[in-house]
Amino acid sequence: MTTEQFKEAYRNKLYSLYAKTLEAASDKEKYLTLASLVRDEISRTWLQAKKLRAQQQENQEKQVYYFSIEFLLGRMLDIHMINLGLKDTCERGLRELGIELAQLREEEEDPGLGNGGLGRLAACYLDSMAALELNGHGCGIRYRYGLFEQQIIGGAQYEFPDDWLKYGYYPWEYRAADEAVEVRFGGAVRLQANGRIVYIHENYEAVSAVPYDIPITGYHNNTVNTLRLWSAEAELAKQACAAGQTDCRNTLQYKQSLESISHVLYPDDTYHEGKVLRLKQQYFMVSAGLQNILRDFRKMNLPYANLPDKVAVHINDTHPALAVPEMMRLLVDEAGLSWEDAWDITVRTMSYTNHTILPEAMEKWPEDLFRTLLPRIYMIVHEINERFCRELWDKYPGNWEKIRHMAIIADGYIHMAYLAIAGSHSTNGVAVLHTDILKKEVLHDFWEIYPQRFNNKTNGVTHRRWLLAANPKLASLVTETIGEAWLEDPCRLQDLTQYADDAAFQKEIAEIKRRNKQVLARIIQQKNGIAVDSDSIFDVQVKRIHAYKRQSLNVFHIMDLYQRLLEDPDLPVWPRTFIIGGKAAMGYYIAKRTIKLINSLAEVINNDKRIRDKIKLVFLANYNVSLAETIIPAADVSEQIPTASREACGTANMKFMMNGAVTLGTLDGGNIEIREAAGHSNIVTFGLTAPEVLQYYRQGGYNPWDIYHSDPRVKRMLEKLVDGSLSSDREDFRAHYDSFLHHGDQYFVLKDFAAYVAAQEIINGKYQDQKVWRRMCIHNIAHAGWFSSDRTFAEYAAEIWRLNEAAISCQDGCEQPGFSPIAKRLGTMLQ
Numbered sequence: 001m002t003t004e005q006f007k008e009a010y011r012n013k014l015y016s017l018y019a020k021t022l023e024a025a026s027d028k029e030k031y032l033t034l035a036s037l038v039r040d041e042i043s044r045t046w047l048q049a050k051k052l053r054a055q056q057q058e059n060q061e062k063q064v065y066y067f068s069i070e071f072l073l074g075r076m077l078d079i080h081m082i083n084l085g086l087k088d089t090c091e092r093g094l095r096e097l098g099i100e101l102a103q104l105r106e107e108e109e110d111p112g113l114g115n116g117g118l119g120r121l122a123a124c125y126l127d128s129m130a131a132l133e134l135n136g137h138g139c140g141i142r143y144r145y146g147l148f149e150q151q152i153i154g155g156a157q158y159e160f161p162d163d164w165l166k167y168g169y170y171p172w173e174y175r176a177a178d179e180a181v182e183v184r185f186g187g188a189v190r191l192q193a194n195g196r197i198v199y200i201h202e203n204y205e206a207v208s209a210v211p212y213d214i215p216i217t218g219y220h221n222n223t224v225n226t227l228r229l230w231s232a233e234a235e236l237a238k239q240a241c242a243a244g245q246t247d248c249r250n251t252l253q254y255k256q257s258l259e260s261i262s263h264v265l266y267p268d269d270t271y272h273e274g275k276v277l278r279l280k281q282q283y284f285m286v287s288a289g290l291q292n293i294l295r296d297f298r299k300m301n302l303p304y305a306n307l308p309d310k311v312a313v314h315i316n317d318t319h320p321a322l323a324v325p326e327m328m329r330l331l332v333d334e335a336g337l338s339w340e341d342a343w344d345i346t347v348r349t350m351s352y353t354n355h356t357i358l359p360e361a362m363e364k365w366p367e368d369l370f371r372t373l374l375p376r377i378y379m380i381v382h383e384i385n386e387r388f389c390r391e392l393w394d395k396y397p398g399n400w401e402k403i404r405h406m407a408i409i410a411d412g413y414i415h416m417a418y419l420a421i422a423g424s425h426s427t428n429g430v431a432v433l434h435t436d437i438l439k440k441e442v443l444h445d446f447w448e449i450y451p452q453r454f455n456n457k458t459n460g461v462t463h464r465r466w467l468l469a470a471n472p473k474l475a476s477l478v479t480e481t482i483g484e485a486w487l488e489d490p491c492r493l494q495d496l497t498q499y500a501d502d503a504a505f506q507k508e509i510a511e512i513k514r515r516n517k518q519v520l521a522r523i524i525q526q527k528n529g530i531a532v533d534s535d536s537i538f539d540v541q542v543k544r545i546h547a548y549k550r551q552s553l554n555v556f557h558i559m560d561l562y563q564r565l566l567e568d569p570d571l572p573v574w575p576r577t578f579i580i581g582g583k584a585a586m587g588y589y590i591a592k593r594t595i596k597l598i599n600s601l602a603e604v605i606n607n608d609k610r611i612r613d614k615i616k617l618v619f620l621a622n623y624n625v626s627l628a629e630t631i632i633p634a635a636d637v638s639e640q641i642p643t644a645s646r647e648a649c650g651t652a653n654m655k656f657m658m659n660g661a662v663t664l665g666t667l668d669g670g671n672i673e674i675r676e677a678a679g680h681s682n683i684v685t686f687g688l689t690a691p692e693v694l695q696y697y698r699q700g701g702y703n704p705w706d707i708y709h710s711d712p713r714v715k716r717m718l719e720k721l722v723d724g725s726l727s728s729d730r731e732d733f734r735a736h737y738d739s740f741l742h743h744g745d746q747y748f749v750l751k752d753f754a755a756y757v758a759a760q761e762i763i764n765g766k767y768q769d770q771k772v773w774r775r776m777c778i779h780n781i782a783h784a785g786w787f788s789s790d791r792t793f794a795e796y797a798a799e800i801w802r803l804n805e806a807a808i809s810c811q812d813g814c815e816q817p818g819f820s821p822i823a824k825r826l827g828t829m830l831q
Contacts, residue, residue: 002089007087007096018033075591077105081218086212113265122316124461129225134803139230140229141265145263146164152619155595174214174215183203184207232258297310300806305341307345318416324346324424325380329346350425354430367413382748430669431669435820459651462790478781500782505562520634537767539578542580542582565614576616580598597721628652644689674780
């Protein structure tokens with residue numbers, strides 16, 4: 001539409017929604033008016049996409065369904081406008097009406113549908129799926145509240161409800177109550193023989209799963225895919241009450257109990273009720289999603305044996321692993337297939353991504369809880385385990401210890417990762433190192449019996465969100481310099497390498513970075529009341545607060561640098577602003593104490609005039625996608641410092657790289673591949689390697705007291721944790737002190753400290769030579785294209801899901817006649 005057409009449509013929409021003039025409308029009403037206009041355009045495109053999908057079903061084209069407990073979407077207004085080609089027109093039209101688009105964007109809530117990397121990755125993959133025109137859909141839960149809103153009070157984290165739906169609805173969702181399904185919990189199962197054994201589930205608690213659909217638009221291609229989120233509602237309970245089938249006196253309490261399933265992301269599972277609720281959530285999501293998938297499949301009028309050729313179901317981490325037994329239930333109990341046929345179909349349909357090697361993140365459920373809550377699913381899992389163990393006995397006769405170690409049910413627990421591996425045809429890690437550790441260490445026994453099932457798919461991030469939308473000035477400069485091809489083929493970013501030493505281009509890159517830093521500095525002033533120097537190095541670590549991510553190592557370096565500045569205020573260090581952000585899980589005591597430690601140290605440093613503002617420390621509260629979109633473009637240094645081998649891949653490292661930050665990191669996860677892509681001279685690495693860490697875990701040989709006694713810096717820092725220097729309560733940081741010295745320094749913080757300080761010195765030196773630093777930044781941007789989620793998703797589509805068989809052959813010659821544009825695109829990405 002033209003600018004004039006937009007302005008007229010905008011005024012009319014505002015009048016029809018609120019019966020107000022522009023002058024009388026609030027910013028929220030103006031935002032919702034714009035969102036409504038964009039939604040109208042999406043609806044028109046979506047209608048065509050649904051017609052196309054119906055044709056695809058008639059043509060029996062394969063569909064992928066991506067199951068994830070999290071989808072961290074971020075604000076969607078900008079992305080939809082960019083993808084639909086509307087942003088310039090809307091921004092220009094609004095400005096002529098006296099409205100700034102940036103002001104309206106601030107009115108949009110971040111959907112509380114995820115927490116961290118897992119959810120952000122899933123959102124990136126949905127974006128790439130639509131951009132690549134693949135037939136795919138997301139499946140998750142519509143949480144009424146997100147994880148929590150983090151507020152810092154007295155330096156400590158406090159949790160408040162993340163009420164992202166406080167206005168009653170989300171402008172980008174469409175309720176589809178006519179497609180609701182029933183999900184069952186509890187009760188009992190009896191067997192009935194009638195020619196074949198039939199399983200009768202009775203006296204169960206029925207929950208109505210109502211779908212809410214969020215459109216996922218593709219970039220300039222008229223594709224609209226669907227993220228289907230399920231909400232637990234008590235419609236079935238109300239019907240039972242009205243029919244006199246249940247006691248209605250406690251209907252309200254019962255309704256609240258049922259609807260709590262989709263009430264909040266990650267209920268606290270440190271107590272029994274929280275564990276029950278988490279398991280309910282996981283089954284609720286997969287049962288509703290798979291019922292929906294099979295309902296659509298039946299419309300094809302094909303035998304169930306064809307399901308793996310038409311449907312791919314992907315399990316993102318272990319949370320959706322119940323998809324395996326639920327698919328078996330649907331095929332055996334409802335479709336009447338034999339166990340053997342149902343198992344073959346299930347395995348060929350399912351695929352699984354493992355995201356961690358941390359034992360505590362390898363989900364397992366108490367057998368008694370599982371049996372009570374999901375009686376029929378327990379029976380199926382038990383049968384899967386029995387058959388799997390018989391398979392292991394045939395391979396390892398007499399080796400009871402190995403079989404016990406690999407059993408899906410063992411020692412009173414059900415192991416979800418083992419269930420996902422046994423019940424799927426593909427298990428992938430998310431970085432080369434991570435996949436190697438899975439095969440050689442953590443899941444070695446499974447790799448031995450299923451080597452063909454294991455593969456690597458290094459994570460990626462969508463460059464449309466994290467460069468085009470988050471850093472528009474940089475995106476415009478890239479386009480002006482190398483053309484628009486990178487928008488659809490991000491690997492073309494490498495064309496920037498020829499400008500790495502171009503003085504004029506370096507200057508423009510530096511000016512954009514400085515403007516982004518000024519924006520972030522204003523936010524820091526507004527949120528924290530701290531004035532920071534935009535010409536200082538912005539050194540950033542933003543991620544979930546966890547011991548293995550080692551925010552404590554960052555803190556120790558800051559403490560050491562502060563001490564050195566006290567001893568010598570003329571120390572030749574470039575001014576540095578340390579920025580840390582992230583949430584600690586509600587029940588994770590030491591992580592919450594880490595936040596308190598950061599803020600206590602900040603209080604000391606930021607108010608000490610003796611160091612002449614050489615360093616500042618800022619903790620930015622309530623880190624989310626929107627805040628990340630401001631922080632990441634402003635970062636000079638990207639802190640990616642987990643214990644080597646502990647971080648599966650990371651995706652924040654890729655976002656920072658894409659925006660010209662230099663990675664300071666351990667040789668772990670995606671950092672290794674960033675170093676290979678950008679070049680060893682364009683990243684600063686340090687510390688123990690993964691093999692060294694794993695060797696210590698296996699054989700011991702590390703004593704943190706040796707570091708304490710040999711490095712006076714370490715001794716001084718540790719004593720400051722408990723001598724009242726940072727808190728009037730000397731016990732505030734006792735848990736940290738004990739974890740490092742009395743509990744073995746599990747994540748090798750002290751061991752890596754000296755190497756980390758040396759790496760920080762390298763950063764300081766390189767930054768002071770701006771020509772060298774800018775060249776490093778440009779090389780990072782130029783080589784970030786390989787880390788686009790488009791590449792990752794093309795690999796999933798072609799190599800795991802076989803969504804487009806032509807794409808695989810396309811690698812050998814995309815110019816051959818007969819290849820579709822999407823096949824050519826996938827082939828290019830795979831090359």
